[in-house]
Every structure is written in structure tokens, then in C-alpha cells.
Amino acid sequence: MSNYHIKHLEEYYQVYRKSVRNPEGFWEEIAEEHFLWRKKWDNVLSWDFSKPEVKWFEGAKLNITENCIDRHLATRGDKTAILFEPNDPNDPAEHISYRQLYHRVNKFANVLKAQGIKKGDRVCIYLPMIPELAISVLACARIGAIHSVVFAGFSSTALSTRINDSDCKMVITSDGSYRGAKTIDLKGIVDEALLDCDCVASVLVAKRINSDIHMEEGRDQWLQPLLDAASDQLTAEVMDAEDPLFILYTSGSTGKPKGMVHTTGGYMVYTAYTFKNVFQYRENDVYWCTADIGWITGHSYIVYGPLANGATTVMFEGVPSYPDFGRFWEIVEKHKVNQFYTAPTAIRALAKQGTELVDKYDLSSLKTLGSVGEPINEEAWHWYNDNVGKKKAPIVDTWWQTETGGIMITPIPYATPTKPTYATLPFIGIQPALMDENGEEIKGNQVDGRLCVKFPWPSMARTIWGNHERYRDTYFSAYKDKYFTGDGALRDEVGYYRITGRVDDVIIVSGHNLGTAPIEDAINEHQAVAESAIVGFPHDVKGSALYGYVTLKDTGESRDHDNLRKEINQIITEHIGPIAKLDKIQFTQGLPKTRSGKIMRRILRKIAHKDTSNLGDTSTLLNPEVVQDIMDNAL
Numbered sequence: 001m002s003n004y005h006i007k008h009l010e011e012y013y014q015v016y017r018k019s020v021r022n023p024e025g026f027w028e029e030i031a032e033e034h035f036l037w038r039k040k041w042d043n044v045l046s047w048d049f050s051k052p053e054v055k056w057f058e059g060a061k062l063n064i065t066e067n068c069i070d071r072h073l074a075t076r077g078d079k080t081a082i083l084f085e086p087n088d089p090n091d092p093a094e095h096i097s098y099r100q101l102y103h104r105v106n107k108f109a110n111v112l113k114a115q116g117i118k119k120g121d122r123v124c125i126y127l128p129m130i131p132e133l134a135i136s137v138l139a140c141a142r143i144g145a146i147h148s149v150v151f152a153g154f155s156s157t158a159l160s161t162r163i164n165d166s167d168c169k170m171v172i173t174s175d176g177s178y179r180g181a182k183t184i185d186l187k188g189i190v191d192e193a194l195l196d197c198d199c200v201a202s203v204l205v206a207k208r209i210n211s212d213i214h215m216e217e218g219r220d221q222w223l224q225p226l227l228d229a230a231s232d233q234l235t236a237e238v239m240d241a242e243d244p245l246f247i248l249y250t251s252g253s254t255g256k257p258k259g260m261v262h263t264t265g266g267y268m269v270y271t272a273y274t275f276k277n278v279f280q281y282r283e284n285d286v287y288w289c290t291a292d293i294g295w296i297t298g299h300s301y302i303v304y305g306p307l308a309n310g311a312t313t314v315m316f317e318g319v320p321s322y323p324d325f326g327r328f329w330e331i332v333e334k335h336k337v338n339q340f341y342t343a344p345t346a347i348r349a350l351a352k353q354g355t356e357l358v359d360k361y362d363l364s365s366l367k368t369l370g371s372v373g374e375p376i377n378e379e380a381w382h383w384y385n386d387n388v389g390k391k392k393a394p395i396v397d398t399w400w401q402t403e404t405g406g407i408m409i410t411p412i413p414y415a416t417p418t419k420p421t422y423a424t425l426p427f428i429g430i431q432p433a434l435m436d437e438n439g440e441e442i443k444g445n446q447v448d449g450r451l452c453v454k455f456p457w458p459s460m461a462r463t464i465w466g467n468h469e470r471y472r473d474t475y476f477s478a479y480k481d482k483y484f485t486g487d488g489a490l491r492d493e494v495g496y497y498r499i500t501g502r503v504d505d506v507i508i509v510s511g512h513n514l515g516t517a518p519i520e521d522a523i524n525e526h527q528a529v530a531e532s533a534i535v536g537f538p539h540d541v542k543g544s545a546l547y548g549y550v551t552l553k554d555t556g557e558s559r560d561h562d563n564l565r566k567e568i569n570q571i572i573t574e575h576i577g578p579i580a581k582l583d584k585i586q587f588t589q590g591l592p593k594t595r596s597g598k599i600m601r602r603i604l605r606k607i608a609h610k611d612t613s614n615l616g617d618t619s620t621l622l623n624p625e626v627v628q629d630i631m632d633n634a635l
């Protein structure tokens with residue numbers, strides 16, 4: 001019997017037990033029955049978390065784009081694969097059928113080849129949410145080039161760091177992008193980034209906003225004429241299941257961003273299988289995930305997972321607030337969206353607008369609502385459930401990470417009874433564990449601890465690009481033989497999981513992971529700043545916002561604090577991007593430190609949370625006197 005599509009709770013438990021009792025047998029069956037392989041594997045799984053080394057479907061050969069496109073042509077050639085909804089609601093939506101996608105990906109792949117891109121080369125994609133983004137991702141995969149998509153809201157410094165880290169040969173970008181009523185000069189950002197990148201030989205530029213841009217002779221080319229001249233036929237490169245498919249950067253608590261490496265076979269199987277079940281996708285459904293393809297959610301659940309299932313996936317270029325806060329609901333009505341997947345921060349921003357706009361549109365097509373990126377608070381959960389789903393469309397609160405490649409803990413809609421703020425049960429094949437401070441697994445229910453995973457799953461990242469040691473240290477050294485997620489979680493009386501948030505120095509602001517160290521490094525570059533510390537504090541729309549404590553150099557002069565605040569945020573915008581700007585900046589005489597010189601963030605966090613009744617043990621501080629001063633001047 002096929003276990004590909006789970007429809008009720010009994011079936012979930014039964015398939016789950018099977019997947020845990022015999023993971024190799026289970027995944028072999030799924031892989032065998034539902035995907036197109038050029039050659040089957042010699043071995044389903046080999047793994048050793050101490051190295052760490054994980055291989056799925058070793059020896060198998062495939063191309064993921066043949067699974068996402070070619071194999072649908074016979075039965076779904078005219079079906080819409082990508083439904084592009086532009087920024088401006090007055091511009092027409094574009095329906096790209098599977099057949100058109102096939103031709104467009106082939107053309108793009110031929111262009112890449114003609115530019116000298118080969119299997120294993122890294123290509124940086126820095127594009128807005130236009131069809132060329134999905135198509136270039138697939139074109140890379142078609143010829144075996146490793147794509148590294150960088151979210152087009154990142155600054156030139158963040159972009160050049162990522163280009164250099166993975167030694168990209170090419171950048172694919174556009175003249176500019178639309179964001180609501182604004183336009184952004186993407187090409188200008190690329191030009192600036194490339195001043196620091198020697199590895200990039202060519203830049204392909206898609207035309208989107210028709211702006212007047214600089215084209216560097218011998219390096220930059222307009223994309224469209226190259227596509228027009230290219231053949232729409234191409235034989236896909238044969239890839240090994242363990243060949244890298246892409247690199248995607250995620251913030252760490254320290255140091256530069258981590259280039260998570262995902263490989264081909266396991267990633268395909270797991271993203272496709274989760275997509276089918278977590279969204280209960282059926283043949284003629286229209287599925288919409290509002291994420292940007294610059295993040296893992298977009299990779300796995302706008303591009304690869306949906307297309308591997310022959311689904312219709314919506315790609316939206318704009319923002320939820322333009323031309324007004326009814327835009328999401330207008331799109332749901334217009335395209336009769338059946339599954340809608342978004343982030344709690346968007347839900348909170350929309351909930352703030354009341355219910356008038358959500359009531360104005362017909363949302364009766366919605367069957368499943370998804371949430372991802374951060375814990376969803378109870379109020380937002382109910383607003384989503386009551387006003388968007390009208391209490392009829394179950395909410396799937398999906399917990400996962402860039403590192404996990406696919407959804408790990410989630411309800412299965414119409415099977416798992418939901419519970420507000422709970423991601424509920426592990427997905428098929430996932431074996432979570434909660435750990436205590438002594439490194440022991442906490443068994444039983446009604447417990448909380450640090451969330452780990454005990455057994456490999458097919459879509460886990462295999463390494464950090466160029467730094468396997470960091471991969472091991474970050475994820476496999478805290479607890480022996482376990483993958484450590486960096487999150488805390490609790491398990492309730494029936495075994496449901498609730499994610500309580502990060503336990504490291506990563507702060508999730510509007511669904512974006514931000515490491516504190518890189519922001520502090522940026523601030524410390526300001527010539528007036530001696531040192532700084534960043535913590536998170538609760539924010540009603542963003543979930544968390546950033547609070548910076550900044551100590552200035554003692555020059556004897558008085559300073560204009562408001563002006564300094566602007567300059568500090570400007571530096572952060574240049575180094576990382578506007579998403580990392582601080583909401584509050586407090587200038588302090590000093591920062592509380594331990595005798596070994598470590599900043600006591602625990603205290604700063606409490607002050608930012610306005611929770612100063614019990615600051616805990618401050619006796620180990622080197623400079624306890626600064627604490628009172630910081631409390632007195634807290635913002």
C-alpha cells in the first residue's frame with residue numbers, strides 16, 4: 001500500500017510507527033513509487049552524527065527538474081505550474097503552464113551553459129519575486145549548477161559576503177524591483193557588491209522596472225536577448241543523489257552567515273512528501289505560499305515541493321499592504337486559492353487592520369492555512385482561524401528550519417486536531433527529543449527542554465559550505481549523536497510540541513533570523529561607538545524587535561543622541577539590510593560583564609523585557625553598578 005497521501009489520524013500514527021521502526025524501508029518505498037530516477041540507489045541511508053556524515057539514496061542518479069517538470073508534461077502539460085501575481089493589481093497575472101515552464105527553463109539553462117556555467121559551479125541569484133527567479137533556480141538545477149539565492153532585501157555588503165563565501169561565478173539580477181509603491185535599485189546594489197568580488201565573471205540582468213542602469217562592459221548582459229536566441233531543448237544533467245543542489249545562507253549567533261548545503265535526492269523526496277501531506281494538496285488546487293524564494297520556505301514550498309507534485313503554485317511579487325491591507329485577500333478571491341501559507345508577523349500586521357478588509361472578499365476557497373517562521377501567538381492564531389479560515393480551514397503551524405530543508409513538526413490538516421500555539425506532532429520519519437541541562441533526554445510528557453532530532457531525515461543539510469567543522473560544532477556537539485536545533489520546546493500531556501523560541505543569540509524579527517553578533521559588529525564600526533549588545537524584546541507585529549545597548553567612546557564631547565541613532569541604523573542597513581534595524585537604542589555608561597569579560601545578556605534581556613523584579617544572580621558581575629544605571633534609563 002502506498003503511504004504517500006495520509007488522510008486521517010489513525011493512518012498518521014500507523015505510517016509514523018512504520019517510518020520510525022524501519023526508516024530505510026519506509027523511505028525507499030516512498031522514493032521508489034513517487035519519483036523519477038535515472039538509476040536507483042545502492043544504499044538507502046548511511047549516517048554517523050559524530051562526524052557528522054549523512055547520505056541518502058547513495059549511488060542514485062536523477063535530475064530534480066525532470067521530477068518537477070518533465071514527468072508532468074504528458075498529463076499536466078497545459079496545467080498552470082506557476083501563477084505569477086504582479087506587484088500592481090492592475091497588471092495581469094501570468095499563468096505559466098508546465099509546458100511553458102519546461103521551455104523557459106531549458107532556454108535559461110542553455111544561456112547559463114553558453115556563459116560557461118558547468119555542473120558544480122555556484123551561481124548567485126539576487127532577484128525579486130518575478131518568474132525569472134523560479135526559472136533561474138530550476139535552470140541551475142537542470143545543468144547541475146549550485147544556486148545560492150540571496151534575498152533581494154539584503155544590502156550590498158551582505159550580498160558580497162555571500163558571493164565570496166561560496167565563490168560564485170555569476171550573478172543573476174534585475175534592473176530593479178517593485179515593492180508596493182516603491183522601486184528598489186537592485187542592479188546598483190549588485191554593482192556595489194561586486195567591487196569586492198573577484199570571483200564573478202558575468203552578470204545577467206532581467207528587465208523589470210525599465211530603469212536606466214549602468215551595464216559594465218564585458219561583464220553585464222541583458223537576459224532577454226540571450227533567452228530569445230537560446231534553444232528550448234536541453235537534456236538535463238544526470239546528478240548523484242548526494243550532489244549539492246543549492247546553498248542557502250542563514251544567520252548564526254556568531255560569525256558570518258552559514259551557507260547551508262542541501263543535496264538533491266533526499267531533499268526532493270522529503271519536500272515533495274511533506275508538501276503533499278501538510279497541505280493536503282489535490283490535483284486542481286491552487287496553492288499559495290507568501291514567502292520569498294530568497295528564504296528556505298520559498299525554496300521548498302514555492303518551488304521544489306509543489307512542482308514535484310505537479311501543483312499550481314502562486315508567486316506574489318508585492319507586499320501585503322499595497323495598494324491596501326486587503327491585497328492578500330483580494331488575491332485569494334481572484335485565484336480561488338485553496339492553501340494559504342504565511343508567517344505570524346504578516347497575520348499580526350493584517351489583524352491590526354480589523355476585519356473589514358478580510359470580510360470584503362470571498363475566502364470560501366480556502367481549505368488549509370499554514371503558519372511558519374516563528375511561534376504563532378494565541379491571539380494571532382485565533383484571528384487567523386476565525387476571520388480567514390472562518391473556523392473551517394485548519395491551521396497547520398509548521399516548525400522547521402533552513403537547516404532541516406523541510407517541515408519537521410506539524411499537524412496534518414483534517415487528521416491532527418489542532419491546538420493554538422502548538423506545532424503538534426512530528427511529521428512522518430521525524431524523531432524529536434527534548435534534552436535537559438545535563439545532556440540527558442527527557443522522556444515522558446508535560447516536560448520542556450531543548451529540541452533535538454535523534455535520527456536523520458532525507459532533507460537535512462549535509463554541511464556548511466567550506467566549513468564542515470562549524471557544521472559539527474553548531475549542530476552536533478551540544479548533545480552526543482543528536483542534531484541540536486537551537487530551539488526550546490515543550491511537550492504536552494498528549495505528546496504535542498510547542499516551540500518556545502530560540503535558546504541561542506539568534507532573534508527572529510518579522511520571521512527573519514538575525515544573529516546578534518553581526519549586528520553588533522556593524523554598530524561597532526561607527527567611530528563613536530566603544531561597544532554594543534543587542535537583545536530582543538516583544539513587539540506586537542514583528543514578534544520580536546531589536547534593542548541595542550550602546551556604549552560610546554569617552555571623548556569628553558557631548559553628542560546628539562538622536563542623530564547617532566540614525567547613523568547606527570544607517571550602518572546596520574548598509575552592512576546587513578533594513579530588516580536588522582534597531583527599534584530601540586539606549587546609550588549606556590557600560591555593559592554588565594562577568595569577570596571573564598563576557599557581556600551578561602541575560603540581564604540586558606530582562607531590562608528590555610521590562611522584567612526587572614528578579615534579575616537573578618548579579619554577584620559575579622565585574623561592574624554591578626552599571627545595572628542600576630541601565631535600568632534607570634531603560635527605553
Ligand code: WTA
Pocket residue numbers: 250295296297371372373374375376397398399400401402403423485486487499500501502508511512513
Ligand atoms: C523558528 C524557517 C515556532 C525557529 C522555516 C526555527 C518557528 C527558526 C516555527 C528557523 C514555528 C520556524 N513555530 N518557531 N512554526 N517555524 N520557527 O531557518 O526558531 O528561517 O529555529 O526557517 O524559526 O528559521 P528559518
